[in-house]
Amino acid sequence: MARLPLEGIRVADFTCVWAGPFCTLQLAHLGAEVIRIETAARPCVTRLLPPWPDNKPGLNRSGYFNQYNQGKRSLTLDLKKPAALEIAKQLVAKSDIVAENFAGGVMDRLGLGYETLKQIKPDIIMISLSGYGATGPEKDYISYGPAQVPMSGMSSLTGYKGWRPMHVGISYGDPNGGLHGAFAVLCALMYRARTGKGQYIDLSQWETSTAMVAEGLFDYNMNGSQPERDGNRDPHMAPHGVFRCAGEDRWVSLAVRDDNEWQRLCAVMNRPELATDPRFTTLADRKQNEDELESLMTAWTLTRSAEEATEQLQAAGIPAALSMSNKDLATDPHLNSRSIFVYLDHPEVGKKQHIGIPWQLSKTPLTVRRAAPTLGEDTEYVLREILGYGTEEIAALRDRQVLT
Template identity: 65%
Template sequence: MSGPLAGVRVADFTWVWAGPTCTMQLAHMGADVIRMESMRRPCFIRTLPPWPDGRPGLNRSGYFNQYNQGKRSILLDLSKPEAVDIAKRIAAMSDIAVENFAGGVIDRLGLGYEELRKVKPDIVMISMSGYGKTGPESGYVSYGPAQVPLSGMSTLTGYRDWPPMHVGMSYGDPTAGLHAAYAVLASLYHREKTGEGQYIDMSQCESTMVLLGEGIMDYTMNGTQPPRSGNRVPKMSPHGIFRCAGEDRWISIACGSDVEFAALCEAMGRRELADDARFRALADRKGHEDELETEIEAWTLTQDAFELRDRLQAKGVAAFPPMLNRELAEDRHLNERGFFVEKEHPEVGVRKHAGIPWRMSATACEVWRAAPTIGQDNEYVFGELLGFSSDQIADLVAREVIH
């Protein structure tokens, strides 16, 4: 393993999406991440599609294999005290512990911060519960899709006079994972300076809510709740997605200034629109947005989306087609930058996954292997790392402490 976190070990008690997103960032940076999994209750996303060739299996989920690349996996039955003791031994050899169970679960297992700091006083531990460990909603059930409406995002999503809408993906999960990774890195830096570990109480809902700071500020300053506005935004016009030639083909166009709008009009062959009193300045365009969008879409309907992207970008206009999965996987730009990762997986072979979205000049990061099959690293962790003999491991397996 290489990267800025090479030599750092993570005791990973996460599952589903939010927690694994956090530990994936740490693995990308070179940390040795050990997932503690269970055969009694396998990670939920191990059971989710897509599966290669449509054949399900705990090791075949593209969903799981995307968010757990570069990690190890062991199998423990944490309902048994001996397994909890083994988990503590791993924590004692770790720098970081990450968990995103429902509030209180990790403490009931005997693996909360107060227990782990007894075996590793300077450990950094983060709990990524849905609503935090304090407050009247701390015990509420949480999934990423529930956090989106609670954060206020759904209220702002949709068209005027339509009901609130979901945003198309579970923003709460990956957003929480990214914020958790930032908090862990800051805590590691603090430990390096002071020698002190610490506990991080994180609310996944709050990590989504911070994306909507302007909505909260608008209310606290002005007492207002803006209406839903579809693809439109207050400080740009046009700002939308327009039909192009072909079936279900579209292009997004956003003009952030009058200069950019004039460039769009030139590309359309309609320079007169830039001088039209209805569209001359932003305030004019905002007041006649329906008419403006009608003019634009009458033109885009005759255009190929990707050819139009190139023409508009050449004139300094932000424009891009909404990409299909196939187009993303085959995208020349992403492939030439080395964004995609292809690693051999024991059950699904070589598959293309989204990789690391940053490039560091001095501390190169890498995905060192594909996501683990369930329990793939039992022998390494129990044998080499913890020093159990083959007879001890066989006994633990026979008693189903480990699997």
């Protein structure tokens, strides 16, 4: 069996919520041994969030936590105790990467800042994923995922004409920051492989989110303008949007990119006369008469299912897709044929469907190796197998409430 890309790499993972765990999830997918450092005194908030199987809460039952921490291990330490801090430092000495996404200054106050850790292990790579970055006048501001979307300018582009800015539906800044973080860690590992030197990675989620919506910023820099919010419409395509179909809450999205596609759409709709209708002949015409255009589209899509509309449009070479529900996603034959979904057997919630690894390498096939850990599941393993503690030492640490 081929060696995994990050096999032999160990991550001391102090992250919580979404951005940090999403970063270390990618490293686990690539074969790294990721060890979460947690505490029962203040468990990661995602351990407390729904959904839970059968709507029964529990620290080890959250679908949110179990999705984004699959493939990892869990070590419980009360970092308020000096003995726990010493164990954390011992783990760092045996690790390649330290990941954290606390508020600015927390790791330094714990005695686990980069300047301290590189004295313990000179080639350590440390990544801090924060809202505002480790420097700058707002570095100590409190940040949370939903705030990253409006901060990036994305909300100013999202919403209906004349209405207030709108959120995009998820805390986009978190997974986006996590992916950027994983990429940065891989770069640091390559640098270390060449030079033998570690480094500190300062990641600002504000910046990683802003980097993904740079078009509006370019427009401002070049023209001093601010794009207007315009619902699902696009300035360069028409029709462009999501249209109601037959059935309850069923929709199809489509985008017509040029006049040739418009003519094909008219043929699919069995309305060839619309191709030469002066209201719709060119993109400029269609944009000028977009309300009427969308009414015509809806009149057609309402007569068929979203699946039928998608198939007919795709057959004509027009980009179209269902607006999928969660049920659609879970049962979609295309997604299931590509093995994106995996069933992981968890000791408390049983076998459940998860989103697995959304890419595959032809020479080094990847697979999710284990379900998310229960709280403290691997404490004995880490202490005994990695750090060399004996049975009596571990028992003494438990008696002193260090391993909680």
